[in-house]
Amino acid sequence: MDNLQLSNQVCFPIYSASRLITKAYKPFLDEMGITYPQYLVLMVLWENDQLTVNQITEKLLLNTNTISPLLKRMEKFELIKRTRSAEDERSVIVQLTSKGKRLKDKAKPIPEQLLKILLNDNIELSEVLQLKEMLNHWIEILTENNKNKTA
Amino acid sequence: MDNLQLSNQVCFPIYSASRLITKAYKPFLDEMGITYPQYLVLMVLWENDQLTVNQITEKLLLNTNTISPLLKRMEKFELIKRTRSAEDERSVIVQLTSKGKRLKDKAKPIPEQLLKILLNDNIELSEVLQLKEMLNHWIEILTENNKNKTA
């Protein structure tokens, strides 16, 4: 078997699926005026009243050089506000504005609608959950692999 | 269950895994002086002597507005050459240069090394293959879903 044949790659399907999923989200997120990465930030803030920039990067597995400008855009759209922490002047605390909080209601039906796209076409819910478990295992390994490199 | 909790999302693991995999490739691709998307283009050209821009977009599920500038960069690095088709002046034929062809040898060990990162940490090969099948199914559905939107 030719390892360098595209059809034999596992990574390419992940790469493609990721882009296609973001695209599937788009019509829903467009209505809210946000992008997929911004949606992720909102999700972690709907779960947590306030987070530092660092805490957000840890939850989303992104770096500050991605998150910082992203948060600035979100602040401009008045979805969040950023404040320097009083205890540690280095930290920036991120909180939702009322506009950001209100978006949660609008976002509620999204996960179900995305699932419907997949489930309607004979994909079993169990399969979806299995996929999630497998990928989470991969992420763990790849995150570890990444740490080893920088250490 | 709260559908808007990050941990309950399936799409987030795909998004994260995709980025982490690209990062895992980086040290290998850096040695060749290319990026992951450029590596994908090389792969389809190692399989096919010549392809039009359109044929590449179909194989990689990317649009011309991504591929066009990408190919231009690859041409500047002398990995490929682009020629207008004689039969159809609209089409651009993409072919590997000798430098592009030579890179195939250097790339040969990459898939195995990537797999090793995953398999070393008690992921079964069967699991990898299963994941691939599942994602290909998803990609089919999501591609279809996308077509319906533009139609």
Place this chain on the structure above:
DNA sequence: AGCGATTATATCGTACGCGATACAAATGTA
């Protein structure tokens, strides 16, 4: 043959991702 519709590619603008770097605040240590 003439001409509107389609097709193949390219360009523009915006938003990520990320390696490298910068910088101020906090921490550790002699």
Place this chain on the structure above:
DNA sequence: TACATTTGTATCGCGTACGATATAATCGCT
């Protein structure tokens, strides 16, 4: 208490992604 080190964010530069738009070549139909 000085001062090197670490930590938390931000900035820069480059390379994707992608919606919208542009343009030339070809096709289809009369």
